[in-house]
Amino acid sequence: MSGKVFYVLSTLIAFVLAFGVFIRFNPVDAGAYHRQVAFTGNSQGTNSFGVEIPAGTDPQAMFERAALMIADAPRTRPLAGDPAKGHVSFVTRSRVWGFPDVTNLWLSGGSLFLHGQAVFGQSDLGVNRARLTGWRQALAQGG
Template identity: 35%
Template sequence: MLKLVGILGLLVVAAAAYIRLAPSDPARWHVPLTFDADQDSKYGVQRVVQTGPDGLARLDALIGKPPLAGSVAEGHATYVVRTPFWGFPDYVTAQQDGDRLRIFSRLRFGRSDLGVNGRRVEQWLAVLKAG
């Protein structure tokens, strides 16, 4: 029994290490955003909001980490944002189009994000709208 617990413990540690250390391919995640309407799925969310021309710059400041690909200057950036406990990577792509900001936030691992991306994006949008 103790041996089984030890093996299970090692599997959990190995899975957590893989989740944290797996490389991210910018070509796979940094994609042009062409949608024009909000959409929710079990994998993430898409949002289109009026932010003014500085929406991406303000979102970049909220995220607080350098993009995986793109930049604010390019008007299109993709970030890796991790869940607090397990460190699951979620990919957030944002694209400024005039006064409109498109945001696509989605999971990398699993079959459902359990609403994490939607809650995170809604928190960011509340801050953007407030000021």
């Protein structure tokens, strides 16, 4: 391998690794992402997805089940909020690169709202829709 090719490949690998470290370890600003996004029903954005779920006869119990289920999801950690106040946020990171998505969970008017949003990029490639739809189905089945 010539010196120039080695230099180009080494530089490219260094940039890819630096990008990966930046994405994986860049903190998520709770002030920017711990919020309630106004929508009704299902809401699809380019880098987000939201679902509204009727909370049934015991909204607080459903909220607590949902918060526990989300907290137990792989690669997920709490970001902000207090379950006693009816609004919590979580960060879920992708498996390989660690891209962060923020999920907000809150109660309002007898409904449970879930809103997932990618922190980086113009598209989440449908990841939040799949994740939130799965959680909605699990809650409907008593999960």
